[in-house]
Amino acid sequence: MSETKLYPIESENRPPSAPPAPSRRQVLLGAAAAGGALAALGVGAAKSAKAAALAVPETAKSMGRPIEAEAYGMPSKFETQYKRRRTDVFVNKQNFSDWSMSPLQHQKGIITPNGVIFERHHAGTPDIDPKTHKLVIHGMVKQPLEFSMDALLRYPSVSRFYFLECSGNGLTDWLQARSKTVQQTHGLLSCSQWTGVPASWLLDEAGLQPGAKWVMFEGADGSSHVRSIPIERVMKDTLIVYGSGGEMLRPENGYPLRAFIPGWEGNCSVKWLRRIKVSDQPWYFRSETARYTDPMPEGKWRQFSFTMECKSVITNPSGGMKMQGPGHYEIQGFAWSGNGHIKAVDITTDGGKTWREATLERPILDKCLTRFTYRWNWNGQPAKIASRAVDSTDYVQPTVADIAKVRAIVGFVQHHNGVHPWSIDANGEVKNAIA
Amino acid sequence: MRSLNIVAALAAAAAFTIAGAAYAQSSKRPAAKFGKPIAESDIAAWDIDIRTPDGKGLPSGSGTVAQGKEIYAAKCLPCHGADGKAGDQVGPLFGGIGSFKTNARVLTPGSMYPYASILFDYTRRAMPMTAPQTLSNNEVYALAAYILNLNGLVKEDAVMDAKSLAAVHMPNKDGFIVDDRPDVKATRCMKDCQ
Numbered sequence: 280m281s282e283t284k285l286y287p288i289e290s291e292n293r294p295p296s297a298p299p300a301p302s303r304r305q306v307l308l309g310a311a312a313a314g315g316a317l318a319a320l321g322v323g324a325a326k327s328a329k330a331a332a333l334a335v336p337e338t339a340k341s342m343g344r345p346i347e348a349e350a351y352g353m354p355s356k357f358e359t360q361y362k363r364r365r366t367d368v369f370v371n372k373q374n375f376s377d378w379s380m381s382p383l384q385h386q387k388g389i390i391t392p393n394g395v396i397f398e399r400h401h402a403g404t405p406d407i408d409p410k411t412h413k414l415v416i417h418g419m420v421k422q423p424l425e426f427s428m429d430a431l432l433r434y435p436s437v438s439r440f441y442f443l444e445c446s447g448n449g450l451t452d453w454l455q456a457r458s459k460t461v462q463q464t465h466g467l468l469s470c471s472q473w474t475g476v477p478a479s480w481l482l483d484e485a486g487l488q489p490g491a492k493w494v495m496f497e498g499a500d501g502s503s504h505v506r507s508i509p510i511e512r513v514m515k516d517t518l519i520v521y522g523s524g525g526e527m528l529r530p531e532n533g534y535p536l537r538a539f540i541p542g543w544e545g546n547c548s549v550k551w552l553r554r555i556k557v558s559d560q561p562w563y564f565r566s567e568t569a570r571y572t573d574p575m576p577e578g579k580w581r582q583f584s585f586t587m588e589c590k591s592v593i594t595n596p597s598g599g600m601k602m603q604g605p606g607h608y609e610i611q612g613f614a615w616s617g618n619g620h621i622k623a624v625d626i627t628t629d630g631g632k633t634w635r636e637a638t639l640e641r642p643i644l645d646k647c648l649t650r651f652t653y654r655w656n657w658n659g660q661p662a663k664i665a666s667r668a669v670d671s672t673d674y675v676q677p678t679v680a681d682i683a684k685v686r687a688i689v690g691f692v693q694h695h696n697g698v699h700p701w702s703i704d705a706n707g708e709v710k711n712a713i714a
Numbered sequence: 715m716r717s718l719n720i721v722a723a724l725a726a727a728a729a730f731t732i733a734g735a736a737y738a739q740s741s742k743r744p745a746a747k748f749g750k751p752i753a754e755s756d757i758a759a760w761d762i763d764i765r766t767p768d769g770k771g772l773p774s775g776s777g778t779v780a781q782g783k784e785i786y787a788a789k790c791l792p793c794h795g796a797d798g799k800a801g802d803q804v805g806p807l808f809g810g811i812g813s814f815k816t817n818a819r820v821l822t823p824g825s826m827y828p829y830a831s832i833l834f835d836y837t838r839r840a841m842p843m844t845a846p847q848t849l850s851n852n853e854v855y856a857l858a859a860y861i862l863n864l865n866g867l868v869k870e871d872a873v874m875d876a877k878s879l880a881a882v883h884m885p886n887k888d889g890f891i892v893d894d895r896p897d898v899k900a901t902r903c904m905k906d907c908q
Contacts (some may be wrong), residue, residue: 402846425749427750502840563767569832576891580891585893588895689818
């Protein structure tokens with residue numbers, strides 16, 4: 280199997296069983312293919328060796344695999360890199376209260392395939408039989424109610440495109456460049472089309488009592504993960520979700536039922552949802568005091584910091600990749616905001632001295648990943664590239680230095696939405712340049 | 715009919731490109747009601763949340779520091795280490811009080827929890843990790859007493875129950891501020907920046 284990728288060869292990420300890095304000859308062939316593709320784009324041609332005469336490929340001289348009576352299709356066997364991974368930067372010594380990260384450097388559009396949506400669990404993934412699963416709504420309601428999955432699936436449904444991001448995304452890379460790839464720096468981020476029922480319908484059916492101000496979402500997993508949520512937000516646009524990416528949720532993403540609060544930190548969108556209790560005040564659980572709070576100056580902690588603020592990152596080229604020589608490249612990446620939609624993304628290729636607007640690809644949706652692109656002619660000299668997003672509230676994505684002026688960057692710091700630079704050296708090696 | 719569907723699809727596609735306004739039409743609550751009434755008494759086994767500032771929801775039962783030490787040795791020590799000093803996988807259960815104004819904040823139940831009832835709520839719902847929701851209420855009270863004593867927050871002869879646990883004063887009670895973001899102001903410089 281020869282590898283002739285237009286973009287980078289990720290030798291650092293290569294699993295032990297994978298084939299070795301391409302030979303020099305294969306790299307040259309790759310460069311030739313790249314030149315052709317870029318010429319076709321009309322953005323200039325790289326110098327290319329003359330292509331060799333073509334033979335008819337074996338696949339054109341034989342029958343392919345037959346259609347199976349039933350199957351769940353999987354990626355090509357050649358796509359060995361497209362895997363969700365636990366980070367090797369911060370290693371938990373157990374993998375039940377842990378996380379795995381989405382391979383953003385390989386994501387081709389705004390939707391994350393279900394099999395690589397990031398994971399964060401507190402006691403592993405339960406396997407829940409939908410026939411026995413129940414959702415209960417009680418507390419300050421006129422009539423406590425129980426919903427079976429069959430009942431929930433009978434309601435009219437809504438499907439909406441939203442990103443999902445863990446509050447801890449980027450926590451290893453504030454003041455030191457500890458991570459190598461964008462999967463490790465930003466992979467607690469995914470995006471899907473979520474299908475379910477507005478939470479307000481079910482709460483209205485139970486009937487809120489006067490004075491109801493907060494609700495509690497609780498999961499059916501081994502941690503009975505739980506959060507207090509202001510009822511205003513629950514009634515506004517929170518969904519009770521059973522589907523993502525066109526099918527039922529995957530077990531690791533909450534099957535058969537989860538909460539979904541658009542634009543808020545992922546742990547509020549409680550997975551394996553089994554109980555909603557209504558109250559007049561928050562509970563102050565461990566998960567909103569000792570965890571998921573932000574260190575602030577004077578020894579303080581910021582609490583109920585739900586929103587994931589405006590952020591962006593370049594995914595191509597990104598850490599661990601290698602440029603295929605000077606010439607034309609398309610810088611690609613994602614931008615998103617928990618406060619609205621993306622209004623603009625700026626790109627720097629000179630370490631922040633000069634910025635130019637990237638092209639935003641439609642659709643540009645509220646609280647959803649937006650893809651941006653920027654065509655760049657790399658001159659082969661060392662460079663530092665970064666993206667900076669602006670959202671519909673005119674909030675400008677800050678740098679780590681901006682954030683450090685007002686917050687305490689100490690320990691496991693949540694809510695890292697700082698501008699993330701990548702450096703490119705004269706050999707074309709792309710590296711994390713956060714510090 | 716077919717052309718109507720196409721018109722509707724085109725209209726939907728047009729609406730789709732307008733960020734923020736795309737979802738407005740689909741949220742009208744239907745007349746359907748598929749919830750089944752259930753009595754609060756039939757939810758009792760699930761109803762485990764504690765409102766931690768005042769301990770609302772704490773059940774009857776009690777436990778002592780000495781009892782907690784025994785239960786800890788039998789059920790918690792494999793992960794949390796001898797005397798709560800930390801295990802291979804988790805940090806210590808005590809210490810860190812006074813560390814938050816330094817550059818090495820040590821997070822333990824003693825230093826971090828603003829309310830002692832969190833110990834009951836969290837231990838009952840999630841611990842031990844290999845068998846959550848198997849401890850009796852008396853066992854959970856005893857473990858809370860033991861961990862609070864390790865942190866120097868209750869005396870050796872303390873007995874924890876619904877009343878005494880909620881009354882324990884925690885050093886980080888006033889350590890929290892409510893979200894006041896956006897707190898960072900960045901400017902959108904385009905040239906000659908930095």
